[in-house]
Amino acid sequence: MSKPVVVDSKITLPDESGTVTVALKERGAVHVGFGIDLFLGDNLIRHVVVFPDEDDVERYFSLETVTALRALGIDCFGRAFSAATDDVELRLSFAIAGKEIATSKPAAFSLNPSNPSREFHIRCLFA
């Protein structure tokens, strides 16, 4: 039994208006299946995205406005898989109007044929 890779970050939002978008960025040519949930405290507000096509890494999904987001938190959770030997780094990128405003701490781990998959949670609290 192994624990998922868990990374917690605090994201300070800028003082500007607009809708915040989020994308999962990946380094390492591995398969990634992921979802993103939006929380208010321990309560699920909504699923931002539920296991889209893996090609949707790097694709930005709409969250909320800056004002609405300040009290919320998100969890990007999923599974990474590779049948080869790869060092993986996953992080969340936040943007407003296409301009990156912040990134989460990276979830970094290695995959190899003996241990080809890892689960991960990249969680962020907004302020």
Next chain:
Amino acid sequence: MKKILLITQFLTASIASAAVNSSTSGIDIEDPPGMQSVVTQENGVTHIRFVPKPAPSSNSIASKSPSPVSPAAQSALPTSSSSTSSSSAIDTATSKVNLDLPISAVPAFVALDLSPETVSTPSTPRDFAAALLNGADHGGVLNTGVAIEATPFRWIPNLRTDIKAYSENYWNRLLYNFSFSLATAKASDNDSDAVQLGLGFSAVLYQDAESDPRRSTELRNAFYQVNERYPMSGVPPGIPAAEIEDENPMAQKTLQQAVKDFRNKSWQGTIWSAAIAPTWISESGKISDLGNPGFTAWTTVAYGPPGKIFADILNCQFAGQLRYRQNQHVVDSANSTHTADQNTFIAAGKLRLGMTDFNGFAEGAYVRVWKGLNGDASGWRGALGVEKKINDNMWLVFSAGQQFGATTSTGSNELFAIGSFRIGTSQNAEYLAATNAER
């Protein structure tokens, strides 16, 4: 002159380097009559072979090439005791040309004939710089026993390395799989300060998608099925990480099995790779005195048709390799003043048929030597063999073949020693040059 060779080999594949010592001293295998066991390690693979015992008299070469990183394992190599005739010098010299180069061979290690037990594999530029700094002391003197392998293009910040970019762009794949290696070793067995340095560069020039573990649709589908069957859910950021559920063991197990199934098909597909490794020697051991450059270069292509043949029973794979080694310094152990800086060209081919646990093969090779200890020479060899899987890491191999050779300067036909060779992509059935001949 024709020769019949019978070589029985136990090959172990994918045994951790730590197992070498125990293999050397601990594995309880009784030598068959007239044979002796030989333990070697190459590219992380430990090989235990039974080869003919040497004849009482010996007249052979101790190559000036490098002291191995693993003296315990390498001391068992029959490098200086396999020949009996006056032409044995060049015969043994040729035997030191290892015909067994898998696609995954690390160029710098191959160029220096190393089998490092510990290889540094830095995954960041900082780690790489630290590993390089360990290669020399403050006085610019090279440390021996350095072995580094890295994939530097994966570190470039602006180069996309995600699965989408990898799948869609050839150049992205080429750079992602490009590897750099560096190794140092003592340049002689005596007390001299001479050090060899090798740099290696290798690349996969072509690989079809289905045999590429990162692009295989079979693996991709297996991953999607696991994600559907074992869904995950988000965890609010306020919940401590320690309270998050363990990974789903069934998902892990299913994906491990998918990888295992994929690797069992490693016969199939096409892969073409190339590598080059320049080498230098410093007689003083200092970086500033590096000279006498040489290099080793090779290209390998392997092809296995999809599916199975012969009533859907047998896998099939063909592999071919061209290799050139320039300026390899060799010394006649019977006469240390007799040295040569030889160049060697090898063209080899191999056909393998088999199942998961039993294979047969046919192989042939052409070897050409220039400026060797006995001048220029060339020769051929061919062999047939079978191998049986004993357990996950061990194969029993039996091969028989003939070799033909002639030297232009001495008139001797005894050109090169015997060897099976391994070329191809299989992770399971692996061959190693026998490096020993029954004459």
